[in-house]
Amino acid sequence: MTEQKSIEINPKTIQSLLDDKKAQIQTALNVCAHCTLCAESCFLFMTRDQDPKYMPSYKFINSIGTLYKKKARIDLDTLNTIKDIVWKDCVLCTRCYCPMGIDIPAMIAHARKICRSQGVVHEFDNA
Amino acid sequence: MHQIYQFVGGPLVWFSLLVFIAGTIHQIHQFFTDFSKKKTIPQYQPPGFKKQPSIGWFSKNAITTRIALIKQWFSRENRIRNMAMFRATNVFGIHPVFSWATLIFHVCLVITPLFVLAHNLLLDEALGISLFSWSETLTDSMTVVLLMCGAYFLYRRFFVRRVRAITSFYDYVMLFIAVAPFLTGFMAYHQIYDYQTMVILHILAGELMLIAIPYTKFAHMIYFFLQRLCVASEYSFGKGNRTW
Numbered sequence A: 001m002t003e004q005k006s007i008e009i010n011p012k013t014i015q016s017l018l019d020d021k022k023a024q025i026q027t028a029l030n031v032c033a034h035c036t037l038c039a040e041s042c043f044l045f046m047t048r049d050q051d052p053k054y055m056p057s058y059k060f061i062n063s064i065g066t067l068y069k070k071k072a073r074i075d076l077d078t079l080n081t082i083k084d085i086v087w088k089d090c091v092l093c094t095r096c097y098c099p100m101g102i103d104i105p106a107m108i109a110h111a112r113k114i115c116r117s118q119g120v121v122h123e124f125d126n127a
Numbered sequence B: 001m002h003q004i005y006q007f008v009g010g011p012l013v014w015f016s017l018l019v020f021i022a023g024t025i026h027q028i029h030q031f032f033t034d035f036s037k038k039k040t041i042p043q044y045q046p047p048g049f050k051k052q053p054s055i056g057w058f059s060k061n062a063i064t065t066r067i068a069l070i071k072q073w074f075s076r077e078n079r080i081r082n083m084a085m086f087r088a089t090n091v092f093g094i095h096p097v098f099s100w101a102t103l104i105f106h107v108c109l110v111i112t113p114l115f116v117l118a119h120n121l122l123l124d125e126a127l128g129i130s131l132f133s134w135s136e137t138l139t140d141s142m143t144v145v146l147l148m149c150g151a152y153f154l155y156r157r158f159f160v161r162r163v164r165a166i167t168s169f170y171d172y173v174m175l176f177i178a179v180a181p182f183l184t185g186f187m188a189y190h191q192i193y194d195y196q197t198m199v200i201l202h203i204l205a206g207e208l209m210l211i212a213i214p215y216t217k218f219a220h221m222i223y224f225f226l227q228r229l230c231v232a233s234e235y236s237f238g239k240g241n242r243t244w
């Protein structure tokens, strides 16, 4: 953990990674009707007492969505929260299904990429 | 008051229709250009695999096989299994109340305004063409049904845990924008409060909704169908190779 504190966030990289998929992210956030129909398609949601935090839409809104809204003004704490969502709460099995066609795994994968670019990654050996 | 009415019921109507149509075309265009990516799905071919010649859709063999399959599907043992499968996998089986509410909500939302007598009279006046109208009792009842479904959605947003988890202020605003034309139309029709004010509010609400469709979460009206068309084999022509 002490190592993590020394991490400097590089807003430019975050911004350019966000720009790479700007249209897709924008549309996903825009088109999501917040209907929760995707919930049952995620096995983690089903096996964790239907805890809303495992809902696919919850996960992408609170990871890539937060990144997109805060743009480069993100702080390390938020980045760490996002890290936990995208690594601990989703296994990127790509089984989730949204009737509006939002590619949720692609969004979560992109959030992982942004975290990775900042050196904020899940440490599997410490889990 | 009359001048406001003239403006709101004249130029603003054309403006909102223009935004609605142009925005819809824009979104469809975006879907089919570089903004949505075509995936290349690698097809696994076992070694030595040769494509079999097709037996043809309408050959005698194909038709008898298909009839046998349908008969088997509806046989007694299968009916029980099918019902269980439906309960477990279809959204109407998992969330029956919500699915029916949303189906009825959307049908009323799209169909009712097309057949409201007053709308068609105004259309006739403006363009000389109009759709046929349904009885005012029917459209009025559909309005009430829609409002009830809207109330159910509001209840869900407030009290269902998982819906609460992703609900923001924006969702309440959008739900309101979706039902506002119906609420105000209902109040105008029943002459609740001042008729003139209500009609102006109604027209404004309708225009706001039309403008909102292409560029807010109502854009799902467009994406829902585009996406469905592209899903592999889900009653569609798609190969499932397009996402965004």
Ligand code: HEM
Pocket: A033, A034, A035, A037, A099, B102, B106, B109, B110, B153, B154, B157, B171, B174, B175, B178, B209, B213, B218, B220, B221, B222, B224, B225
């Ligand atoms: C005609 C094509 C349309 C289709 C196929 C469609 C489909 C859907 C689906 C599948 C949902 C998710 C389930 C739900 O939350 O109810 C939904 C939600 C919603 N739709 Fe549509 N829709 C269409 C048009 C519209 C239009 C034109 C509007 C508004 C002007 C609209 C307003 C809404 C609202 C407000 C919700 C969220 C309801 C809630 O709060 O849970 N829809 N739609």
Ligand code: HEM
Pocket: B009, B013, B109, B112, B113, B116, B118, B119, B122, B136, B139, B140, B141, B143, B181, B182, B185, B186, B187, B188, B189, B199, B202, B203, B205, B206, B207, B209, B210
């Ligand atoms: C944009 C221009 C619009 C104009 C000029 C307009 C005008 C009117 C007028 C004059 C009435 C009749 C009130 C009465 O019976 O005295 C009416 C009723 C109604 N309007 Fe509109 N409207 C517009 C848009 C919309 C939209 C976009 C919707 C829905 C999405 C809508 C839904 C309704 C409904 C459902 C009623 C009937 C209410 C009832 O009978 O209970 N209108 N409208």
Ligand code: SF4
Pocket: A031, A032, A033, A034, A035, A036, A037, A038, A039, A056, A057, A097, A098, A099, A100, A101, A102, A104
């Ligand atoms: S991601 Fe899709 S299914 Fe899930 S809440 Fe959003 S619109 Fe509904």
Ligand code: SF4
Pocket: A041, A042, A043, A044, A055, A056, A059, A089, A090, A091, A092, A093, A094, A095, A096, A104, A105
């Ligand atoms: S990709 Fe993630 S959100 Fe989607 S079903 Fe798998 S674990 Fe759930």
